[in-house]
Amino acid sequence: MRAVRSADASPLAARAARAVLLARRALGTLAQIALLAGLALGCDWLSRRFALPLPGNVIGAIVLFALLSLGAVRLAWVERGSDLLLKHLSLFFVPAAVGVLKHRAALRPALLEIAIVLVVTTALTMLGTGLVAERLARAEGRGEAEDAEEDAEAP
Amino acid sequence: MSARVAWVASAAAVAGTLGVYALARPLYLRTKSVLALPVLVAATVIGATLLATGVEVATYVEACRPLSLLLGPATVALAIPLHRERARLRRHARTLLLAIGLGALSAMASVVALARLLALSPSLARSLVPKSVTTPIAMPIAARIGGVPEIAAALVVVTGTLGMVAGPWLLTRVGVRTAIARGAALGTAAHGIGTARAFDEGRAEGATASVAMVLAGVITALAAPLFARWLSP
Known part of the structure; x- marks a missing residue:
């Protein structure tokens, strides 16, 4: 004022x-x-x-x-x-992520293996968590209305 | 290095990092494209610059310490989204705890199994164990179980990017439609980057993802030492 x-x-x-x-x-x-x-x-x-x-x-x-x-x-x-x-x-972990370059000689021979591990395990985790939560959420079948209400109020 | 030189190097490294990040962020907010993810753009541009100019990577990382130090308080700040969403967490306690817990544990179990199958080196395998959780939590976990924090940090970023690109598509394909299920999956498998993507889908998805990201981080920190026992020392 x-x-x-x-x-x-x-x-x-x-x-x-x-x-x-x-x-x-x-x-x-x-x-x-x-x-x-x-x-x-x-x-x-x-x-x-x-x-x-x-x-x-x-x-x-x-x-x-x-x-x-x-x-x-x-x-x-x-x-x-x-x-x-x-x-x-x-922003705060950009330096750490760049720091991986220090280890590039050690990592280069394993790049294919690393890619396989990352793709397979990320897909498994995504699907596992999503499917379990979907099952349980549908069985639960309530709370959705409260969620919608709460989310409508939020900015 | 004299104190003054170190101070100048620090100021230059932090300013450079801030500058690249500040340029990438509006680009990302406008395009929402993975290719403009600020952390990816910044790490790539800075990494390429260091390699091209011959500046030691270790010198840059050391000079950026003031920036990296903020990872500590930033992790503590993760309590705030959890506190804000406590009503949602209480309403869906069983669903969220079970799904996120199982997800976090299966992330580590699948890494250990594949690492053994592919005969990865112990330090690489141990850096991979916490790769699904947010970087500031993944780095100290990696250090504790015999991994390399910086390798873990880079693996976390790549994991988040993969989750952001393929996650929503994958979830739709297998019929995961509920907001809390999509959020839980994106936050558990792809931490902060997945959470950002979940917020693009909707507020319920994003809020659930931020809960999932924090819970998965705590569960992973608690259980990682057990999973690391299955890896050769």
Whole structure:
């Protein structure tokens, strides 16, 4: 509201107000990412220290899910940072994927075998999951209406 | 390398990676074509540039550490889609847990069986075990069971691409029509790339796929060490 009123007064003040608002949002998002990073680092340490059966970052996701479910962490505290990271998730593993080139000499003789494994197992997993879920979903036969309702409300 | 040189190299590598990604993303959003998948375009362009210029791949990867470090918080962020879709998860708990669990386990079982049949090298076979799940989860799994995280990362990308191209067609052919079944399959077999494709089909498909991607990641992380025992050390 204040921004609208100052826009009437002077465009410069409006622009400044908008810039402050944007900077605040950006800082908030950064703080949220820092919170997620802290959780990841803490759980990484726990995983190493106690030789836990899960990688630290996966434990971090489970812990955050539990905290959200319990209401100890509010969705609004982490939502913007999370959405930003997940939207560009593939960017963060570009370097690792390029890193495969370090191993190209070792992989070259096995390229055909690798292709066979990837094609066959991906098709099997896709069909297995899809067919089992289709069977069960049809047997279940309910919940579709709730889903449709929920999806209609969503943006 | 002096600290300042390392800093400059880091800035250049991160800026270059960001630049290629930023160019590919709008292209992908407009065309929705696999050929424009940002991760594929970026990895190909950067890989080709490194090979052409003779820059050490290891130097580039090391310089990109600031970018790779964000994989940790990004994995933690996977809790958010799961939390948002908890009502859907509760409604279809039996269907989703069974289908996704069986899917994730059969992904690993089929990799182990084929790897033994084709007599793949132990480190390659162990890098293949987690290839159906999202990269930030697949890399630490690979490291834990004696695979190579970077090989796992590349295999994950190829798996996701295959799933995105052939998945919807395959599912339609065998009569998988329900939104939650299609979503579960795309998320379990093709992680984030399959999930993006599922969102193109509809919101129910996409939301289910994001649940499947996270659950399959956790199940795979828990069970991968057991499957790795069936591979020669």
